[in-house]
Amino acid sequence: MTTDEKVTLLHGPMLGMVPQAKRPPGVTIGAGYIPGIARLGIPALVESDASLGVANLGGVLRKGDVATALPSGLALAATWNPDLVYAGGKMIGSEARAKGFNVLLAGGVNLVRDPRGGRTFEYLGEDPLLAGRLVAAQIGGVQSNHIMSTIKHFALNDQETGRNIASVNFDEASARESDLLAFELGIEGGHPGAVMCSYNRVGDTYACENRFLLTDVLRRDWGFSGFVMSDWGAVHSVGALTAGLDQESGEALDTKRFFSTELSSALLAGEVPMAAVDRATLGILTAIYSQGLVDHPVIGKSAIDYAADGAVALRAEQQGIVLLRNQDGILPLKAHPRTILLVGGHGDLGVLSGGGSSQVSPVGGLRRRATATGSFTGYGYGGTPPLEALRTAFPDSVITYIDSTDLPATIAAAAKADIAVVIGEKFSSEGVDVRDLSLGGGQDDLIAAVAGANPNTVVVLETGNPVVMPWRDKVAAILEAWYPGQSGGTAVAQVLSGAVNPSGHLPVTFPADFGQIPNPVLPGSTMGPPSKQDKALYGSAVTSPTFDIGYPEGSDVGYRWYDARHAVPLYPFGFGLSYTHFAYAGLQAHGGAAVRVTFRVTNTGTAAGADVPQVYVTLPGKARRLIGWSRTDLAPGQTRTVTVVADRRLLARYSVQNRGWLVAAGPVKVEVSRAATDPVLTASVRIAAAQLQP
Numbered sequence: 001m002t003t004d005e006k007v008t009l010l011h012g013p014m015l016g017m018v019p020q021a022k023r024p025p026g027v028t029i030g031a032g033y034i035p036g037i038a039r040l041g042i043p044a045l046v047e048s049d050a051s052l053g054v055a056n057l058g059g060v061l062r063k064g065d066v067a068t069a070l071p072s073g074l075a076l077a078a079t080w081n082p083d084l085v086y087a088g089g090k091m092i093g094s095e096a097r098a099k100g101f102n103v104l105l106a107g108g109v110n111l112v113r114d115p116r117g118g119r120t121f122e123y124l125g126e127d128p129l130l131a132g133r134l135v136a137a138q139i140g141g142v143q144s145n146h147i148m149s150t151i152k153h154f155a156l157n158d159q160e161t162g163r164n165i166a167s168v169n170f171d172e173a174s175a176r177e178s179d180l181l182a183f184e185l186g187i188e189g190g191h192p193g194a195v196m197c198s199y200n201r202v203g204d205t206y207a208c209e210n211r212f213l214l215t216d217v218l219r220r221d222w223g224f225s226g227f228v229m230s231d232w233g234a235v236h237s238v239g240a241l242t243a244g245l246d247q248e249s250g251e252a253l254d255t256k257r258f259f260s261t262e263l264s265s266a267l268l269a270g271e272v273p274m275a276a277v278d279r280a281t282l283g284i285l286t287a288i289y290s291q292g293l294v295d296h297p298v299i300g301k302s303a304i305d306y307a308a309d310g311a312v313a314l315r316a317e318q319q320g321i322v323l324l325r326n327q328d329g330i331l332p333l334k335a336h337p338r339t340i341l342l343v344g345g346h347g348d349l350g351v352l353s354g355g356g357s358s359q360v361s362p363v364g365g366l367r368r369r370a371t372a373t374g375s376f377t378g379y380g381y382g383g384t385p386p387l388e389a390l391r392t393a394f395p396d397s398v399i400t401y402i403d404s405t406d407l408p409a410t411i412a413a414a415a416k417a418d419i420a421v422v423i424g425e426k427f428s429s430e431g432v433d434v435r436d437l438s439l440g441g442g443q444d445d446l447i448a449a450v451a452g453a454n455p456n457t458v459v460v461l462e463t464g465n466p467v468v469m470p471w472r473d474k475v476a477a478i479l480e481a482w483y484p485g486q487s488g489g490t491a492v493a494q495v496l497s498g499a500v501n502p503s504g505h506l507p508v509t510f511p512a513d514f515g516q517i518p519n520p521v522l523p524g525s526t527m528g529p530p531s532k533q534d535k536a537l538y539g540s541a542v543t544s545p546t547f548d549i550g551y552p553e554g555s556d557v558g559y560r561w562y563d564a565r566h567a568v569p570l571y572p573f574g575f576g577l578s579y580t581h582f583a584y585a586g587l588q589a590h591g592g593a594a595v596r597v598t599f600r601v602t603n604t605g606t607a608a609g610a611d612v613p614q615v616y617v618t619l620p621g622k623a624r625r626l627i628g629w630s631r632t633d634l635a636p637g638q639t640r641t642v643t644v645v646a647d648r649r650l651l652a653r654y655s656v657q658n659r660g661w662l663v664a665a666g667p668v669k670v671e672v673s674r675a676a677t678d679p680v681l682t683a684s685v686r687i688a689a690a691q692l693q694p
């Protein structure tokens with residue numbers, strides 16, 4: 001290859017920003033584009049977001065184009081079902097191929113460290129094992145189409161506030177045991193072609209020019225052989241190449257053309273060695289060939305079976321809805337209520353989705369679009385409207401909708417209905433963190449008032465983050481439906497009618513209040529509004545001074561923090577109710593070189609259902625942590641034996657000095673639990689000492 005050919009592969013534009021006349025003909029417009037090299041048969045990389053469906057940036061990239069919209073990442077994680085997450089990835093990959101893309105910017109696996117994170121809805125929760133295993137499944141599903149997937153955003157990009165100026169400064173061992181472990185598991189299980197580095201700094205150095213992350217951890221320790229692409233507008237120097245970045249994405253968003261004009265001069269001046277260009281080229285070509293982009297090229301566009309793909313979105317939400325409360329077994333709704341009043345949340349229009357680059361225009365389109373401060377896509381409602389879905393699920397009931405703007409009228413209508421279903425909604429988006437954990441817009445008062453008027457009040461939450469529920473004890477039932485995806489209205493109605501038995505379990509802790517979370521004041525949130533340039537819209541030029549994000553919880557992310565401090569959350573990680581009951585018995589736990597746990601799960605109720613028994617270990621002096629789970633479908637009366645074997649990294653601590661994992665010999669408490677705070681069976685085993693490579 002000539003130097004020019006190599007450099008061609010190292011950078012590319014966001015085609016949507018390129019004037020029409022200069023765009024390559026016939027190329028589908030998505031988030032990114034890297035030209036190919038015809039002489040060598042190297043295909044162009046045609047890139048689209050992302051993890052929840054083939055995205056369309058608020059409908060502006062491809063006017064009128066829609067795609068199947070999965071429920072949010074948190075809903076996918078709440079299924080605890082890698083097979084289903086694989087099916088979701090496979091579906092998105094096939095739609096990407098049919099639309100002319102060969103790279104999906106999927107695989108978002110940043111841990112939920114702060115419940116206010118604007119992208120919490122996109123990610124897979126707070127636990128590195130759960131998130132890491134699920135992201136591996138998602139990537140595997142995408143790549144089964146010979147469509148390359150990324151894993152992102154590497155690393156520690158866990159909040160939006162100051163995302164392109166802040167520096168995450170905390171110790172390496174904690175990072176290895178938490179956020180980096182999620183990536184490590186995702187990469188070894190999913191084999192993504194590419195890693196996308198993040199906007200933020202880590203240890204004062206931008207993630208996209210961070211030799212420790214991109215070279216030492218990723219390549220030296222994990223043996224990653226694909227390539228690193230930047231996030232859009234996250235490159236700050238040509239030296240990023242020598243630190244380990246291979247490709248500059250969305251180059252017009254950076255302050256300079258670092259990996260083209262600047263690189264050419266730097267090569268001439270001998271400031272960047274040719275070996276760095278060769279390494280980057282090799283990584284890109286390795287990913288292109290090993291993912292089958294050459295043997296299975298994307299040729300033109302093809303038809304999409306939206307009905308079949310919609311069924312995947314439906315299944316995901318059926319398993320992702322979490323039943324949080326069900327007083328006196330009000331759900332499933334008995335017989336057929338005469339009247340149901342649906343309140344708020346634009347339940348007559350569709351369901352809410354999150355904003356930002358991941359936003360999908362669902363089949364049927366996004367209705368009632370509105371702007372939202374800090375979000376560059378705004379929001380709308382799509383998919384099957386809950387009102388329509390309820391009418392299908394309860395054909396003999398009279399179902400009406402009221403939008404809740406007239407509070408007295410809403411309360412009067414609620415008093416007259418047999419059942420009141422209130423949708424509590426909260427929009428969140430890439431680019432901006434939510435300010436607090438309440439639903440906002442008077443919804444908490446509304447729910448309390450409706451519940452005061454009607455004891456049969458059911459709350460359906462459409463949120464991208466944990467929320468607090470001051471009205472919790474007043475309402476009969478609560479469903480966390482997350483952003484439910486295009487078939488979510490149907491799934492919610494099916495859960496209410498009992499056609500579907502809920503089986504989702506929380507992948508994040510719901511705090512009781514702000515005082516419980518590690519950073520009660522969100523880092524950077526007191527700095528005042530960002531300057532025009534610093535707006536978190538992509539990377540853009542950055543002029544504000546950096547600030548530190550410290551993580552007092554270290555590797556005790558989420559439920560482990562609560563455990564260490566004996567704090568009682570509103571709802572714990574792993575929690576989720578069912579319409580049936582499950583019993584656990586017969587625990588056998590073995591230690592030694594590994595921890596191996598076997599037990600029986602029995603459905604002791606009268607409805608078929610799926611359970612997610614979870615296994616946690618507690619090492620002396622440490623907080624408990626998840627080592628495995630088993631999602632198990634059981635008919636009434638049926639029993640299954642379940643075995644869980646711990647990955648030894650979960651029993652170890654990371655030693656920076658030894659550059660590896662150290663398992664200390666000694667006793668370990670093992671628990672089989674319904675949720676992080678609800679152990680049912682307990683045993684103690686002794687584990688043997690071990691030293692493992694990173």
Ligand code: BGC
Pocket residue numbers: 031049050105152153231232357538
């Ligand atoms: C996001 C990435 C996304 C990229 C391209 C960035 O704003 O952080 O997740 O893939 O845009 O749209």
